[in-house]
Amino acid sequence: MSYRSIKLIKYPTQEFTPDVFDITTQAIPTPKEGEFLAKLSHLSLDPAMRGWMSPDTESYIPPVTLGDVMRASGIGEVVESKNENFPVGTRVMGLMGLTEYAISSGQGINPIPKELPAEAILSVVALPGVTAYQGLFEVLKPEAGQTIAITAAAGSVGSLVGQMAKNLGLTVVGVAGSQEKCQWLTEELGFDQALNYKDADFAEQLKSVTPNGIDLFFENTGGAAQAPIFERMNAHGRIAVCGLIADYQTDSPAPGPSWLNIIKKRLTIQGFTMPDHIHRFPEYAQALGGMLAKGKLKYRSHVIKGLESATTGLDLLFEGKNTGKLIVEL
Amino acid sequence: MSYRSIKLIKYPTQEFTPDVFDITTQAIPTPKEGEFLAKLSHLSLDPAMRGWMSPDTESYIPPVTLGDVMRASGIGEVVESKNENFPVGTRVMGLMGLTEYAISSGQGINPIPKELPAEAILSVVALPGVTAYQGLFEVLKPEAGQTIAITAAAGSVGSLVGQMAKNLGLTVVGVAGSQEKCQWLTEELGFDQALNYKDADFAEQLKSVTPNGIDLFFENTGGAAQAPIFERMNAHGRIAVCGLIADYQTDSPAPGPSWLNIIKKRLTIQGFTMPDHIHRFPEYAQALGGMLAKGKLKYRSHVIKGLESATTGLDLLFEGKNTGKLIVEL
16 A cells, blocks of 8 residues: 655755656555654645745745655544554644654644534635734734725635635725736625736736725735835734745845835734634634634635646645635545 | 024925025914913934825824924923913923924923933934834833844944843844944943844844844844844744834835734734833833933933034934934024
8 A cells, every 4th residue: 555745855946847756656654653644635735835845944834855855734634543542533633744644642643623624724714814814803803984905806816815815894995916806806705906916007006995094004925016015005004924935936036125215104013823813723724714604704715636737736835826715635 | 583494395305405495584473361472402313204295195193284393302491481380490391393392282391301401312212212212111011031123223223222131131133234333232231242234244144143043023124134134033933113214215115024024923013102202201201211320321422513514414313314313503
């Protein structure tokens, strides 16, 4: 009995290319005392994975060691166990990597209920949801009546931020990279406005749909949308810096805006990453599960199939070609 | 009986030039009911005045109207009064403008004790002190053992920030623009390190004197020092943006650093201006007065003489040629 894994064999120098990965086949191992063996059913492909492939020891978690299975979160089922906390049949979620099977001691792995579809879990209750929750509630501290701008608004995180903000009574302006995404935001998710940052007159459009300026900015992308949004910030505005996907693929990231506006408007800009807040995941997941059950959070997932699809699937993220949470079904 | 005032007759387009001012002579007026007449003894020249000369309605306070007396804070004595809260002989401080005499209703003007020298008041207890206090305690929230970097460290605000941080047990690294200023910081004020940002190897020097990185950054200048300090920030570092004097004189301010570091290091960057915090001035002034009385805050003032010296004196600030709090003695 054998299984396949995707290993990182070199760090991408600039643009991600699938040849940084190698698919290896090996015998399925037997768990030792305290361990269990999980068979993965779904893998999550996330923008953060680009950072984990950078040999940058200063980042918030260490990069993946060359030769190791590529780090990724996923869902699986325990099929063999010498760990009483994870009996055979337990459904589990965690950073088990791009692999069909994984051995684990259980550290960082959580049992999850069997009822919810895997797509709902990976799209809402897992990393995208807790990220959206942390950034919106803990960093931006929204108040009804405020205007929020969200980049990568049709992405897995942005779409949840916008819906939660709308539920709180904010005016929600989403920024995305295609007409189709913008339509989904306004027609399906109830965003007040959705703009395509690729439009030549994006800055003018933004100005016209934010007559009262922008109070909160949930930043997922960097790139062309950043400066126009930054210019529209109101006094005492708050900015959560969650992602800069436009800059992940380059050795010389674009400069940020002048800090003059930070003084004039007394802005607060705060970066965050979720490993700092793992202790709050259960609380956030419960809140997100509740909103999902009440039909207050819609999501869409972009499912690709087979382990090998993960190697090329990551490119969809960096090119903005995925439509919804990118998931590999095994 | 006549007196002189400095009026703003045009907005500087880029670099400040003294010809934006006109010195006018007029008859000394008589206060109406509820007003008093103050004779000014000392005027304060502050970097913020450059912003008040920009016709930018989006800034934190409105610009000075053309033809009006240039806004500035100062110290004076009530010489005629129809306001019972400000009897003749009261020493007062507030935004009375670049003028030898001022009529006031008392709004925004505070009585101050007669004991302290005017230089001590304007250098420590007034705007520089409350600004340093707000930025250090309310924005940066320092803890003993941290490392703080301060730009314009020999300036009126920076020198107080550094001394208060040192008193709290932080490692204090000052950045200034001359060898003389650096010596003053380390030899007189007790800074741990002081670096000249004009040195070609400034970034390397900064690295070598901050082996444990930088936790807190009190930013007064922008310019060449900003990027190297930003690069040295530690995880969860905090940045208070108080001033960007290097950018006040240009129509195209330099861009800021890429926001990637904000995510990687989970930084918080916060701008602040003191008009938002006027209600706390009495509390801060009391704390600063206490530190001053205990000899825990040293200052130096750069005194120039005569009203007309104010028109050219502002240039000293923007060129970094003042040594200490710039004060006009009338």
